Amino acid sequence: MSINNLAQTSLLERFLSAREGSASRNFFLSALWWSLWGMGAGMLAGTEFSMPDLIRGVPQLSMPHLRMWHVNAVAIGWLSMGYVGSMFHMVPTLCKTKLYSERLGNFTMWAWNILMIGAFCTLLNGNTEGREYAELGAILDVIVVIGLVSVAFNLYMTIVQRKVKKLYVSLWYFLGSLFWFPLVYVIGQRTFVALPGLNDAIIGWFYGHNILGMWFTTVGVGMMYFLIPRFTKAPLYSHGLSMLGFWGIALFYAPTGTHHILQSPVPEWLKAIAVISSIFLLVPVLTVLTNFFMTMRGKWGQVATDLPLRFAVTSCMFYLVTCTQGPFQATRWINWYIHFTQWVVGHAHLALLGTFSFILTSSLYYCMPRLTGREWHSQGLIRAHYWLKFLGFLLMMTSLTTAGLVQAAGWALGYPVDQWGLALQPYWFLRAISGFMIVTGQCLFAYNTFKTLYTPRATAGATVAAREVKV
Amino acid sequence: MYGYRLGAIGIVTTFFIIIFSTVLMPMVLFNPKASGRGNDYKVIPLSIGDAARGRQIYVREGCFYCHTQFTRIQDRGYGPLVKEGDYVYETPHQLGTARTGPDLTNEGGRFPSQWQKAHLIQPRAVKPGSIMPSFSYLSEHDMNDLVQYIQTLGNKRTVTAFVTPPDEYLPTTPRGRELAARKNVDTKADASANAGRGIYTQNCAACHGLEGRGNGPNAITLEKKPPNLTRDYYKQYPDEQWFYRISEGVTGTRMPRFQSILSEEQRWYLVAYLKTLPKEHEETIDKLDQLNEVEPTHLPVLTKQVYEPHHGKE
Numbered sequence: 001m002s003i004n005n006l007a008q009t010s011l012l013e014r015f016l017s018a019r020e021g022s023a024s025r026n027f028f029l030s031a032l033w034w035s036l037w038g039m040g041a042g043m044l045a046g047t048e049f050s051m052p053d054l055i056r057g058v059p060q061l062s063m064p065h066l067r068m069w070h071v072n073a074v075a076i077g078w079l080s081m082g083y084v085g086s087m088f089h090m091v092p093t094l095c096k097t098k099l100y101s102e103r104l105g106n107f108t109m110w111a112w113n114i115l116m117i118g119a120f121c122t123l124l125n126g127n128t129e130g131r132e133y134a135e136l137g138a139i140l141d142v143i144v145v146i147g148l149v150s151v152a153f154n155l156y157m158t159i160v161q162r163k164v165k166k167l168y169v170s171l172w173y174f175l176g177s178l179f180w181f182p183l184v185y186v187i188g189q190r191t192f193v194a195l196p197g198l199n200d201a202i203i204g205w206f207y208g209h210n211i212l213g214m215w216f217t218t219v220g221v222g223m224m225y226f227l228i229p230r231f232t233k234a235p236l237y238s239h240g241l242s243m244l245g246f247w248g249i250a251l252f253y254a255p256t257g258t259h260h261i262l263q264s265p266v267p268e269w270l271k272a273i274a275v276i277s278s279i280f281l282l283v284p285v286l287t288v289l290t291n292f293f294m295t296m297r298g299k300w301g302q303v304a305t306d307l308p309l310r311f312a313v314t315s316c317m318f319y320l321v322t323c324t325q326g327p328f329q330a331t332r333w334i335n336w337y338i339h340f341t342q343w344v345v346g347h348a349h350l351a352l353l354g355t356f357s358f359i360l361t362s363s364l365y366y367c368m369p370r371l372t373g374r375e376w377h378s379q380g381l382i383r384a385h386y387w388l389k390f391l392g393f394l395l396m397m398t399s400l401t402t403a404g405l406v407q408a409a410g411w412a413l414g415y416p417v418d419q420w421g422l423a424l425q426p427y428w429f430l431r432a433i434s435g436f437m438i439v440t441g442q443c444l445f446a447y448n449t450f451k452t453l454y455t456p457r458a459t460a461g462a463t464v465a466a467r468e469v470k471v
Numbered sequence: 472m473y474g475y476r477l478g479a480i481g482i483v484t485t486f487f488i489i490i491f492s493t494v495l496m497p498m499v500l501f502n503p504k505a506s507g508r509g510n511d512y513k514v515i516p517l518s519i520g521d522a523a524r525g526r527q528i529y530v531r532e533g534c535f536y537c538h539t540q541f542t543r544i545q546d547r548g549y550g551p552l553v554k555e556g557d558y559v560y561e562t563p564h565q566l567g568t569a570r571t572g573p574d575l576t577n578e579g580g581r582f583p584s585q586w587q588k589a590h591l592i593q594p595r596a597v598k599p600g601s602i603m604p605s606f607s608y609l610s611e612h613d614m615n616d617l618v619q620y621i622q623t624l625g626n627k628r629t630v631t632a633f634v635t636p637p638d639e640y641l642p643t644t645p646r647g648r649e650l651a652a653r654k655n656v657d658t659k660a661d662a663s664a665n666a667g668r669g670i671y672t673q674n675c676a677a678c679h680g681l682e683g684r685g686n687g688p689n690a691i692t693l694e695k696k697p698p699n700l701t702r703d704y705y706k707q708y709p710d711e712q713w714f715y716r717i718s719e720g721v722t723g724t725r726m727p728r729f730q731s732i733l734s735e736e737q738r739w740y741l742v743a744y745l746k747t748l749p750k751e752h753e754e755t756i757d758k759l760d761q762l763n764e765v766e767p768t769h770l771p772v773l774t775k776q777v778y779e780p781h782h783g784k785e
Contacts, residue, residue, distance in 0.1 A: 418573050
């Protein structure tokens with residue numbers, strides 16, 4: 001866009017553009033931006049485990065503050081903004097129509113970015129509510145709810161205006177999540193209520209687990225349902241199985257939160273519900289994955305050449321690992337042994353980084369050319385991104401899992417936590433290296449995106465069809 | 472079209488069933504009363520600092536990401552177990568999820584306040600190998616309040632009920648009176664304790680550890696761990712209870728019946744020694760001066776004045 005064009009466009013057009021696909025693209029770019037900050041903070045916090053005296057006397061860079069920001073930046077910045085960007089592309093595509101309001105979408109994008117700036121300023125200064133995964137202050141909570149409600153409104157209206165009669169299974173997942181998650185968020189924040197300690201913990205873990213179960217999983221699986229048939233150009237194996245998976249997740253995911261406080265003095269019946277639903281969760285997970293892997297029949301070879309598909313398939317594989325690990329860890333005796341250890345941290349990264357960050361990356365690689373009509377700048381950078389992220393994450397997962405098992409063994413033999421901590425030094429060092437690899441991969445990703453979007457097109461006519469309407 | 476409406480109704484109904492069972496039901500059914508073992512931070516006297524404000528600083532600095540605040544049955548060395556009523560005043564809850572550092576449920580009084588403060592300023596100076604970040608950037612005011620909060624953790628969770636030996640060991644029965652009549656060892660005397668020390672080293676230390684902390688080399692192979700005999704709880708044991716445990720062992724554990732190994736006199740000597748075992752966390756806030764004398768490093772004095780050289784003016 002030349003200077004003249006810029007001058008001609010009005011301020012409204014520039015900040016609240018109504019151009020098709022602009023909201024989705026802007027959400028993706030913001031997600032990418034915040035991912036660098038979030039993952040960078042995670043890497044620095046991880047390094048401080050190995051070198052605790054690396055940074056002294058700077059409250060903003062002390063490990064707990066970095067951790068608050070890391071969790072919120074990757075969960076609310078990177079993953080959630082990327083999810084909204086993906087849905088803004090996928091829902092209209094599946095409905096064969098336009099997004100209900102690009103302007104509203106762009107407005108949400110600005111609100112969300114202001115929220116992230118607010119989170120950056122408050123969390124790093126320790127301005128927190130002291131509730132894990134619900135650290136954001138009252139004003140920021142309100143902005144999140146406004147953002148979620150306007151996204152939900154925008155997408156519901158898009159679906160109302162759809163041109164196809166039948167709703168594809170991805171839309172079921174998106175619709176469900178957009179209904180559940182704003183409510184879960186409002187219930188889970190406890191910003192304006194002060195509950196007595198253990199009730200606070202029960203609600204806190206209802207929310208803490210359902211930000212995963214009713215948002216990251218359901219939207220992420222919806223994205224997998226969208227992407228895998230697209231990449232492989234194969235029809236979905238079974239619609240019936242996909243419905244079974246959807247209702248299974250809807251029923252069994254939400255009550256599992258109490259397995260995070262399985263050994264605290266909360267009511268036993270609540271723990272029983274949590275453990276039983278955690279185990280039942282294997283049903284929808286295996287259903288969903290059977291569906292994906294059967295869709296991939298005869299197409300596995302494409303993984304070698306199609307890099308976005310490779311991200312998606314890796315995501316499915318990690319989903320299998322994380323969702324067999326989860327119910328296993330939630331049973332009482334395993335929980336007795338490994339609760340409080342680093343394996344729990346490893347499991348959380350397996351879900352959010354291994355599974356959902358990979359599927360979001362795949363979605364970004366898929367959607368961006370279709371939103372902007374530009375081919376990716378470099379396939380080599382995508383390949384480098386894949387291997388850095390995959391190997392980096394594999395290293396992180398194995399080091400944290402091993403660290404957790406070492407910790408659990410030591411505690412079971414009666415070693416005090418602080419003395420046994422010395423045994424974990426090598427694993428924390430490996431984790432810091434893995435963080436460095438993942439952040440490097442993400443930087444290459446951002447560079448590739450920047451070069452793709454902001455360099456003049458080298459060859460004319462090398463565009464991709466702006467929107468595919470085939471399901 | 473009807474199918475989608477049915478689906479939408481299904482989504483809404485499912486969601487509200489779950490909200491009902493896991494959010495509303497616990498709110499209605501689970502209302503623990505204050506047990507008196509937790510602290511109401513609003514009514515703690517301001518001796519050194521303000522514990523309520525200290526708790527806010529604990530939250531602000533994100534201590535709960537690495538330190539948990541609930542003890543479990545299998546935890547060793549973290550003091551009394553928690554009950555549901557202990558948490559009534561804990562809002563927001565600080566139960567925590569990972570033990571990168573030790574559990575702090577009963578941390579109050581374990582270390583002197585000066586130690587806590589030095590530990591906050593440079594953890595590795597007083598605890599080599601610790602990976603806790605340095606909180607030297609906290610102001611003097613913040614740090615005093617935080618230390619005050621830490622010192623109140625678990626200070627009301629004291630033991631109130633004690634076990635008693637079976638009747639045949641007590642002077643209320645003829646057998647108990649016979650036992651007392653045969654007892655020719657003064658269990659309060661240092662000489663008896665010294666006599667018991669050798670017996671302890673030869674027969675008990677392999678499992679119970681040299682200082683009775685339950686960390687002897689054999690302990691790692693035992694499924695039921697030997698107890699930490701330095702805990703406050705054991706300081707309440709009457710002689711007869713010690714004697715009963717030594718004589719008859721502990722059912723369900725590998726603790727043997729020493730009445731077939733040691734003579735009655737030897738067991739009494741052992742009782743005398745066990746009563747002299749150190750008391751866990753004996754050095755508390757009241758004995759700071761003596762501690763500073765024996766510690767080779769100079770610990771900061773707990774005052775309102777600016778201490779840290781690198782902190783500058785407040």
